Amino acid sequence: MAAYADLPVVEQAILTLAALVLVTSFALLAQSRVIATIHVFAWQGLLLAATTALVALDTGRSHLLISAALALGLKAMFIPWLLVRQARALGILREFDAVIRPGITLLAGGALVIFCYSVVLPVKQIAESITRDAMAVSLALVMIAMLMLVTRRKAITQVVAFMSLENGLFFAALTATHGMPMVVELGIAFDVLVAAVIFGIFFFHIRDSIETLDVEQLNRLSEIDE
Amino acid sequence: MNAITWMLLIPAAGGIVLALVPSPRLGGWINIAASSLGLAASSHLAVRVLAAGPIGGGQFYIDAFNVYLIVLTTLVGLTTAIFSRRYMIHELEIERVTPLRMRLYHASFQGFMFTMLLTLATNNLGVLWVSLEGATLATVLLVSLYRTPESVEAAWKYFILCGVGIAQALFGTVLLHFAAARVVPDPDQALLWSVLHEHSAALDPAVVAIAFIFLLVGYGTKVGLVPLHNWLPDAHSEGPTPMSAVLSGLLLNVALYAVVRVKMLTDGALAMGGEHDPQLAGGLMMGFGLISFLVAGLFLHRQRDIKRLFSYSSIEHMGLMTFAFGLGGPLATFGALLHMTVHSLTKSAIFVTVGHASQIAGTQKIDHIRGLIRTQPAVGWGLLIGTVAIAGFPPFGVFTSEFLLLTATMQTWPWLTLPLLTGLAIAFAGLFRHLHPMVFGALPQGQYPVAVNSLPVMLHLGLVLWLGLAIPTFLARWFDGATRLISGSGLL
Numbered sequence: 001m002a003a004y005a006d007l008p009v010v011e012q013a014i015l016t017l018a019a020l021v022l023v024t025s026f027a028l029l030a031q032s033r034v035i036a037t038i039h040v041f042a043w044q045g046l047l048l049a050a051t052t053a054l055v056a057l058d059t060g061r062s063h064l065l066i067s068a069a070l071a072l073g074l075k076a077m078f079i080p081w082l083l084v085r086q087a088r089a090l091g092i093l094r095e096f097d098a099v100i101r102p103g104i105t106l107l108a109g110g111a112l113v114i115f116c117y118s119v120v121l122p123v124k125q126i127a128e129s130i131t132r133d134a135m136a137v138s139l140a141l142v143m144i145a146m147l148m149l150v151t152r153r154k155a156i157t158q159v160v161a162f163m164s165l166e167n168g169l170f171f172a173a174l175t176a177t178h179g180m181p182m183v184v185e186l187g188i189a190f191d192v193l194v195a196a197v198i199f200g201i202f203f204f205h206i207r208d209s210i211e212t213l214d215v216e217q218l219n220r221l222s223e224i225d226e
Numbered sequence: 227m228n229a230i231t232w233m234l235l236i237p238a239a240g241g242i243v244l245a246l247v248p249s250p251r252l253g254g255w256i257n258i259a260a261s262s263l264g265l266a267a268s269s270h271l272a273v274r275v276l277a278a279g280p281i282g283g284g285q286f287y288i289d290a291f292n293v294y295l296i297v298l299t300t301l302v303g304l305t306t307a308i309f310s311r312r313y314m315i316h317e318l319e320i321e322r323v324t325p326l327r328m329r330l331y332h333a334s335f336q337g338f339m340f341t342m343l344l345t346l347a348t349n350n351l352g353v354l355w356v357s358l359e360g361a362t363l364a365t366v367l368l369v370s371l372y373r374t375p376e377s378v379e380a381a382w383k384y385f386i387l388c389g390v391g392i393a394q395a396l397f398g399t400v401l402l403h404f405a406a407a408r409v410v411p412d413p414d415q416a417l418l419w420s421v422l423h424e425h426s427a428a429l430d431p432a433v434v435a436i437a438f439i440f441l442l443v444g445y446g447t448k449v450g451l452v453p454l455h456n457w458l459p460d461a462h463s464e465g466p467t468p469m470s471a472v473l474s475g476l477l478l479n480v481a482l483y484a485v486v487r488v489k490m491l492t493d494g495a496l497a498m499g500g501e502h503d504p505q506l507a508g509g510l511m512m513g514f515g516l517i518s519f520l521v522a523g524l525f526l527h528r529q530r531d532i533k534r535l536f537s538y539s540s541i542e543h544m545g546l547m548t549f550a551f552g553l554g555g556p557l558a559t560f561g562a563l564l565h566m567t568v569h570s571l572t573k574s575a576i577f578v579t580v581g582h583a584s585q586i587a588g589t590q591k592i593d594h595i596r597g598l599i600r601t602q603p604a605v606g607w608g609l610l611i612g613t614v615a616i617a618g619f620p621p622f623g624v625f626t627s628e629f630l631l632l633t634a635t636m637q638t639w640p641w642l643t644l645p646l647l648t649g650l651a652i653a654f655a656g657l658f659r660h661l662h663p664m665v666f667g668a669l670p671q672g673q674y675p676v677a678v679n680s681l682p683v684m685l686h687l688g689l690v691l692w693l694g695l696a697i698p699t700f701l702a703r704w705f706d707g708a709t710r711l712i713s714g715s716g717l718l
Binding site for chain 2: 119122123139142146149155158162165166169172173176177178180181182183184187188190191194195198199201202205206208209210215218219220221223
């Protein structure tokens, strides 16, 4: 594989952006304040939109510009706005969702990145391009989001993790195949939009039923009844 | 407009109309009308496909495999809609739901039917993912319809676990698209199943193998395969009973359909051998299926909620089908297709009677449901016969399909018949230890019959009995056509 400096400028930029997206993912993993978590999530969306626009200009695929606009509108603006609004309505905007053992969680995140590289490296088809790094990074985004999901207790931070998982998938589609066919992109964006709205409704249902957004309290149902 | 458009348009339009109709009673009738039209459209489509072979090839593709699931889906949709009209009015009368929530319920019911049919009819693997995720979105607010802490918890689990699970399938879809990009020049064609199937031998086996694992985990979560099943008993038990019937009877089948479609691609790509085991997809499905089958059978013994009991029974049967599709070969595939049909019919009939039983007893707790056969013989007999059928007794269809599966297992993996038979015995015991007191137990005081419509149960169980006694020729040929598509050779 060519050294970083030998790559064309656009590819260098894409790789740098991929690294930055990964950094935001780690920031999400360690951030415990609700408002800051949402802000980091918005930055991740913005970086994704920038990467998409860059790939669109590089490859000349105009439909990716629509994807970039969708990512900007949905992931960098609408969903963070919705989450902030609801966190304010629920009065939890300034609260903390303490990360369980932050050091170990971050180390586990690092281990996941290595694992993702080891999954992607043997694939011969992508041995010769920057796609390999980008695929490994996007798989790592998915894995780290899942790790975040299991280390959080508040419903709202779990939703951020869920949406960040979707960001990872979006990034995978972008770097592996320059996006999905338009009809699929639109369908996924629609699903994400509906999911965001339903999550918003759910916060109020959860609070009304257990008077907190702490999902640890959702523990009435179990596999076997004692 | 062609038949596919009609079939998709009817539930979509029905959902929109139902969202606008304020009267819950009228809503129930419109729901039945839309479901009847849906069944008519899908039957018309089925007749065309059976006469003229596969149609579509662009964004939609209908062959013998999915058209039979389409007919099954619309049939169960119709009978559940008939059951749900009276059931939901009873729920409205005892004030468990408000008229506004009834509107949400009816609109979501048709919305769910639309996503099911779109998942089955689409040729685009990306759209398949979108609509299967759409099915979660359409039903998640129904799981929490009663707004009890338990139902909100169940809905949250359903949303998060299914969402995360199915996200893995999207990653798998991206990988498939990536593998196809080398082979299929037009990027818009590269996710079409029919195109991929044609070129499957040319796909990079390493990429497809990784993609299949992600797809199996993703769609397997929706099938309810152990250990990805935790959401299923909660979601199926806390929502309104008609929802449990369609979730168990339809959603699980459709998710398994998605797994089988990608297995067909994977088998094609790995057939060349090389460093990858050509049986990778089948082996994984057999393992997951067998574990689900055995674990769910054991869980049956420890349930106290009647709907959770039958949810675990659904996991058990889905495990058996996954195992059978993994086994491959014409006999196992034919058995699995038949099992999909009879399980879907029987399980939705059971959930209908379970709904009535819990309305009679005023609870879902097994310990408090007693003496059904004395209070209301139609419900008691329905539950008894339904459970006898699902436990695999002759002469019902479930016996036939399980017998075929056992025979197929004996041919290819003889020693696996032992865990299969053990599992069947465990599940049988698990169901009957709970069933017997519910049906025949001492009659509690002050228990009165409720208004029921026995048509859905009798129709379903009658069909299952018919399939157990003699499969009609046209249906056998139909299943055989689907078997030929999936396993390469027919049985007849």
